[in-house]
Amino acid sequence: MSAHANLERRRQAIYGWLLLSPAAVLLTLFAFYPSIATLWSSLFSRGTRRRPSEFVGGENYTDLFADPTFWLVVKNNLLYAGVTIPVSIFIALSMALWANSKISARGFVRTAYFTPTVLPMIAAANLWLFFYTPGLGVLDQIGSVFGLPSVNWLGQPETALWAIIIVTIWKEAGFFMIFYLAALQTIPEDLKEAADIEGASRWTYTRRIVLPLLMPTTLFIAVNAIINSVKLIDHLFILTKGGPSDASKLILYYIWEMAFAFFDAPSAAAMTIMVIAVLGVVAAVQFFYLDRRTHYQ
Amino acid sequence: MTPSSFVKLDGVAKRWNGQLGVEGISLDIPEGSFTALLGPSGCGKSTTLRLLAGLELPDEGTISIDGKDVTTSAASDRNLSMVFQSYALFPHLSVAENVVFGLKVRRVSKKERQVKLHRALEITGLLGYERRKPGELSGGQRQRVALARAIVAGQRLCLMDEPLSNLDAKLRNAVRKDIKKLQRDLGITVVYVTHDQTEAMSMADTVVLMKDGHIQQIGSPDDLYSRPNNTFVAEFVGAPPMALIDATAFASVFDNSATVGIRAENIQIVPSGQGRLRCVVTESEFLGAETLIGLDHAGASGLCVLKPGLAMVAEGSEIDIDFQDESLHVFDADGQRLTG
Structure with a gap:
């Protein structure tokens, strides 16, 4: 009996490992190994022809902490994330609630909202260049009708980051709306009817029933939005290149600059490690704390 | 308004x-009564209930509840x-939150909510389950939560x-009795939609049988x-x-009748040559206390006879049946009943 059970257990174990192995191989190759390699290289100095790289421990990190540009970039990115994430989620939810209700031309509204998502970020940035360009841009054209002075939205430190933020929100809200729309469609119609009979107003129904039931989606979207707030920098290349005077520089752009413009790979690696650490903490909070408070069907 | 029409639908169409x-x-539904809307799928019984609930608005006709015209009122009113x-x-x-949802919406005080919640859960036998989520309950328990939510506010009219x-068949029998008892004890008026005639016949004071959007008959189960x-x-x-049975199939005593109906319990099997119809046995179904024998005859449909105990009859064998004229139901060519 027990010999059979043992054999069965071993077979199950082998089966399990076989099922795991493709994912394990791919993750190791493309995620774990690069992360560890990055961590390793961040501990070495930048090698030149005269001075080969040597182990320096945390020196690259202390250098970064002493670099005012690094702190400016961190501040920019925090502001960027702090505005784009809640605003795009809020807009996505509002649009989804609207596009899910019984309105005419519902199909058109949905398609219209989704269009920015289909565009590549580079194309979207080029599009927005037409809005922002001083003199020729649509914003200035409209402004001039009302006699407003020309504004160089992308060219001055006070407005450059905000211009970038708006492009990101415009781009992301439609994408997130699709998830909300899908989630809204899984909420049975009779919950609304039951709430109606109980005398719940539209607002009460939305707040007490719909929003809690959308929480898993919101969580998923929030994770995506946070990742995007670090990852999505394509439009910087077209619109501002991080300028003027680093006013719109985000952390990933700075990492790219370090690695491929200043050829300082160890500093770039150190920054990458810090980004990974921060994202890791955020993910842990989301999955261990928020997940427990979320209702999954 | 007399108590004889607590709920009144008049010429309603949708x-x-x-x-x-x-x-x-x-x-016309009197207060404290149990009315079942019965009919096959798509007969409009659910639509009627939704019109009554205010989830749909009628194109024609009026609806009043407790003497108040509610034809165009919102469901919550x-x-x-x-x-x-x-x-x-x-x-x-x-x-607990499910049950008191409506009370909370209507801003009932917390203390009163607790009292009503406790009472509703007590009645439905759900005490001890307050903190469970619906997903952690069995089908029967969920059903009772829905019942508790319906009775907690003490509304006098409950639509089901x-x-x-x-629910599975066994549970259905038990809950059926619970609902009936609940309705009696609380003295509420229940309008109950079902496609299961056993439910309708066993629970309702009045059965409303519908077909293709029209009422066929309103009356007691009997x-x-x-x-x-x-x-x-x-x-x-x-x-x-x-x-x-087609009236021409046997020597009929009724004038201008097209069809006569007869219930299985009024049919007797008689020795060969003494019956009014000769039929072929198509199937024998053992039901426990009795055996249902399906019969085939050229001029009849749904003919069958009940024999006590286990009494299987070979398929294809011929038997003669007899019945009394008093137990016949007579219908005209349009299928309408002719005599009392």
Whole structure:
């Protein structure tokens, strides 16, 4: 009996490992190994022809902490994330609630909202260049009708980051709306009817029933939005290149600059490690704390 | 307003894109009664209930509840509760939160909410389940949560839309009795939609049988069973349903009758040559206390006879049957009942 059970257990174990192995191989190759390699290289100095790289421990990190540009970039990115994430989620939810209700031309509204998502970020940035360009841009054209002075939205430190933020929100809200729309469609119609009979107003129904039931989606979207707030920098290349005077520089752009413009790979690696650490903490909070408070069907 | 019509529907009609929903629905429901809307799928019974609930608005006719015209009122203004077929429990809320949802919306004080919640859970036997989510309950328990939610506010009218159809047969019997008892004890008026005639016949004071959006017959279960208005009612009500025989199939004593109906319990098997019809046995179904023998005859449909105990008859064998004229139901060519 027990010999059979043992054999069965071993077979199950082998089966399990076989099922795991493709994912394990791919993750190791493309995620774990690069992360560890990055961590390793961040501990070495930048090698030149005269001075080969040597182990320096945390020196690259202390250098970064002493670099005012690094702190400016961190501040920019925090502001960027702090505005784009809640605003795009809020807009996505509002649009989804609207596009899910019984309105005419519902199909058109949905398609219209989704269009920015289909565009590549580079194309979207080029599009927005037409809005922002001083003199020729649509914003200035409209402004001039009302006699407003020309504004160089992308060219001055006070407005450059905000211009970038708006492009990101415009781009992301439609994408997130699709998830909300899908989630809204899984909420049975009779919950609304039951709430109606109980005398719940539209607002009460939305707040007490719909929003809690959308929480898993919101969580998923929030994770995506946070990742995007670090990852999505394509439009910087077209619109501002991080300028003027680093006013719109985000952390990933700075990492790219370090690695491929200043050829300082160890500093770039150190920054990458810090980004990974921060994202890791955020993910842990989301999955261990928020997940427990979320209702999954 | 007399107590004899607590809920009143008068000539109510609802159509969708020209297609028939329900037509000419007139109903008087006395307070404290149990009314079942019965009929096959798509007959408009659920539509009637939704019109009553205010989830749909009628194209024609008026609806009044407790003497108040509510034809165009919102569902929440009609002072009624409803149990949905799917129960429509809020999946993210606990049992207690589900039950008091309506009270909270109506800003009932916390203390009163607790008292009412406790009472509703006590009645439905759900004490101890307050903190569970609907997903952690069995089908029968969810059903009781839906019931508790319907009775907690103490509304005098409760609408039920096939509340038992998601339960297994055994549980259905038990809950059926619970609902009936609940309705009696609380003295509430229940309008109950079902496609299961056993449910309707066993629970209701008044059964409203519908077909294709029209009411076929309103009456007590006994009325529907013993005095069916037409051949549809005759064939729908009863298990086994009434057999219909072409009047020309045997020497009839009725004038201008097209069809006669007879219930299985009124048919006797007689020795060969002494019966009024000779039939071929098509099947024998052992039901426990009796055996149901299906019969085939050229001029009849649904003919069968009950024999006590286990009494299987070989398929294909011929037997003669007899019946008394008094036990026949007579219908005209349009299927309408002719005599009392």
